[in-house]
Amino acid sequence: MRRTLMLVSAPLLAAALALGACAPSTAQPTDTGDEQTGTLRVWLFDEAGRAPKEALVKEAVAEFTAAHKGVTVDVSYLATDAAARAAKFKGAFNDPASAPDVTEFGSTDLAGYVAAGGMADVTKDLDAWEAKGELPADLVKTVTVGDKVYGLPWWVGVRALYYRTDLFTALGLTPPTSYAELVTAARRIRAAHPDMVGITVGGQYVFGAMPFVWDAGGDLATRSGPTYTATINSPASKAGVKAYTDLFAADICPAQQCVDLTGGKTVSTFAAGTAGMGIIGNFNRSAIDAGPAKGKYAVVPLPGAKPGSVAPAFAGGNNLGIMRSTKHRTLAVQFAELLASKKYQLKLYDALGNLPTMTSARAEVVAKDPFLKPFIDTIAAGTRFVPADPAWTTIDSQKVVITMLQKVITGKATVDQATDEANTLMNNAFAGK
Numbered sequence: 001m002r003r004t005l006m007l008v009s010a011p012l013l014a015a016a017l018a019l020g021a022c023a024p025s026t027a028q029p030t031d032t033g034d035e036q037t038g039t040l041r042v043w044l045f046d047e048a049g050r051a052p053k054e055a056l057v058k059e060a061v062a063e064f065t066a067a068h069k070g071v072t073v074d075v076s077y078l079a080t081d082a083a084a085r086a087a088k089f090k091g092a093f094n095d096p097a098s099a100p101d102v103t104e105f106g107s108t109d110l111a112g113y114v115a116a117g118g119m120a121d122v123t124k125d126l127d128a129w130e131a132k133g134e135l136p137a138d139l140v141k142t143v144t145v146g147d148k149v150y151g152l153p154w155w156v157g158v159r160a161l162y163y164r165t166d167l168f169t170a171l172g173l174t175p176p177t178s179y180a181e182l183v184t185a186a187r188r189i190r191a192a193h194p195d196m197v198g199i200t201v202g203g204q205y206v207f208g209a210m211p212f213v214w215d216a217g218g219d220l221a222t223r224s225g226p227t228y229t230a231t232i233n234s235p236a237s238k239a240g241v242k243a244y245t246d247l248f249a250a251d252i253c254p255a256q257q258c259v260d261l262t263g264g265k266t267v268s269t270f271a272a273g274t275a276g277m278g279i280i281g282n283f284n285r286s287a288i289d290a291g292p293a294k295g296k297y298a299v300v301p302l303p304g305a306k307p308g309s310v311a312p313a314f315a316g317g318n319n320l321g322i323m324r325s326t327k328h329r330t331l332a333v334q335f336a337e338l339l340a341s342k343k344y345q346l347k348l349y350d351a352l353g354n355l356p357t358m359t360s361a362r363a364e365v366v367a368k369d370p371f372l373k374p375f376i377d378t379i380a381a382g383t384r385f386v387p388a389d390p391a392w393t394t395i396d397s398q399k400v401v402i403t404m405l406q407k408v409i410t411g412k413a414t415v416d417q418a419t420d421e422a423n424t425l426m427n428n429a430f431a432g433k
Helices: 010-022 051-065 083-095 107-115 123-128 137-143 165-170 180-191 207-216 235-245 264-269 282-289 329-340 340-350 358-370 369-379 391-397 399-408 417-430
Strands: 037-047 071-077 102-106 152-157 159-164 221-224 226-232 276-283 297-300 315-323
Touching: 037 329, 051 329, 051 340, 071 083, 071 276, 071 329, 102 107, 102 329, 107 137, 107 315, 107 391, 137 152, 137 315, 152 329, 152 340, 159 165, 159 180, 159 207, 159 282, 159 369, 165 180, 165 340, 207 235, 207 264, 226 417, 235 399, 235 417, 264 282, 276 282, 276 399, 282 369, 297 369, 315 329, 340 358, 358 369, 391 399, 391 417, 399 417
Parallel strands: 037 071, 037 102
Antiparallel strands: 102 315, 152 315, 159 276, 159 297, 221 226
């Protein structure tokens, strides 16, 4: 079973933004019609093992066409390679005749697509959707740019704290319920097993670091009206940066060993059996089970500083949107709503293991697989997101947050110095400088 999580697609966003900057005005797509018959074109992301996803989509298509006479649905599967996908969307934004009516997109891609003028505003459609009450407000924010909604949340992925049950039992440890307990457990593990790290963390792991910032009451930026202002150097954000970078200590995860680790490498470190704990996603389960850690771990929500609290996690995932150029707007919305319905979210979980966004659907998958409960509890506690602004592409591609973390970890800058520098660079990006 393959679990795919589209979280960051900087090349794809860059292509979309470049399009918005250079495409002639005549190429900018607009709402062009609402035909009730004809062919509805749908773009979805491909999978390494497409058959299960394709089967559920075919079922949805059959249900939809049975209820809509004179309508056919043409589904195409896009390569997940960022460059290939970027080329497809660039062509669609430049030439509406080649564009789909409905498309799947990664959550961090949206701001760039909106900036390029490619996505339809579906705020009123979502408000009228009978299933809206099943969608948590924080997940709706992942399809929101400014004060408008541009898609339906389809599935979500979050990270929680994986820990080695064998080590915890041998050392008489209990799963941490606070940051302080996490630090204590990490030190105990490394002291007993010098060949391991207490918790695997990475200097290039933005989504591993941000829960500590959010838990401290900080954030990357705050929105006022249509614009964002960086707040990574606020006192609360600094406290969160310090909490994360303090984990890069010789008795936990040595800086020289961990400063260059990415999110993927933290997963492989835990899977290899060389870490006592790790901040890892539900979508990484198969990778962990492919390594020596299989059968020797359990999961709890990543704890916050306050005992018993849950640190906010980044809400990644994929959504379904309507292209502005569609000539079948009502049909497009109706098909997206069908595919994003509870029925097909549950089928998507069965097919690929992707967590549903609807609350009742999540309850059902936990009943099937208790392993998922810590992730569902994390979502229920409240998730967060990166700034829904095209500038995030620049901030991400320039590695502003990564550079900030690494300077602190390596001692090249203090927390104050590194966060001040990052704050300036982020504000420059928001201002288009």
